[in-house]
Amino acid sequence: MKTAIIYHSFHHENTEKLVQSFLDGIDIIPAKKVGDINLAEYDLVGFASGIYGGRFAAEIDEVIKQHSPELKRVFLVYTSHSDNPKYGEKMKAMLQELDIKVVGIFSCRGYNTFGPFKLVGGTNKDRPDENDLREYREFMEGLVK
Numbered sequence: 142m143k144t145a146i147i148y149h150s151f152h153h154e155n156t157e158k159l160v161q162s163f164l165d166g167i168d169i170i171p172a173k174k175v176g177d178i179n180l181a182e183y184d185l186v187g188f189a190s191g192i193y194g195g196r197f198a199a200e201i202d203e204v205i206k207q208h209s210p211e212l213k214r215v216f217l218v219y220t221s222h223s224d225n226p227k228y229g230e231k232m233k234a235m236l237q238e239l240d241i242k243v244v245g246i247f248s249c250r251g252y253n254t255f256g257p258f259k260l261v262g263g264t265n266k267d268r269p270d271e272n273d274l275r276e277y278r279e280f281m282e283g284l285v286k
């Protein structure tokens with residue numbers, strides 16, 4: 142199954158750490174470098190992002206906007222301060238409105254020093270951790286096998 146993960150991760154590279162921890166023939170592509178790659182060549186496309194202001198990165202929205210007719214089956218991966226399931230549900234609903242099938246969602250907490258949290262040394266220090274990476278691997282194995 143030809144799989145790509147398109148990601149945006151800038152705060153502490155938390156999301157990048159996750160997606161780089163399980164490669165297994167997957168094309169890992171920064172959202173800003175997707176350009177005119179034809180995503181229809183992939184059986185499965187993952188969108189991975191930190192959560193910024195309650196949403197996936199605008200860079201991910203832009204790829205979806207430009208490439209939605211090419212997307213068949215999609216999965217979502219995100220890291221955030223609160224690990225609120227609503228972030229994934231909101232993105233899933235948006236994709237479903239475009240007739241894109243969402244076949245899985247993985248999320249975990251990520252180290253966060255945004256805004257006032259910086260003053261207390263941040264939240265979720267050392268996340269994603271070994272346990273998160275193991276759960277992510279299990280999620281990915283379930284998807285691609």
Ligand SMILES: Cc1cc2nc3c(=O)[nH]c(=O)nc-3n(C[C@H](O)[C@H](O)[C@H](O)COP(=O)(O)O)c2cc1C
Nearest residue numbers: 150151152153154155156191192194195222223251
């Ligand atoms: C500008 C900004 C806004 C954020 N907004 C939220 C938010 O609305 N909800 C939340 O749970 N975490 C929020 N966070 C925390 C990040 O989602 C979290 O640290 C994430 O793991 C960052 O991923 P990254 O290192 O891959 O960029 C925010 C972080 C930043 C920098």
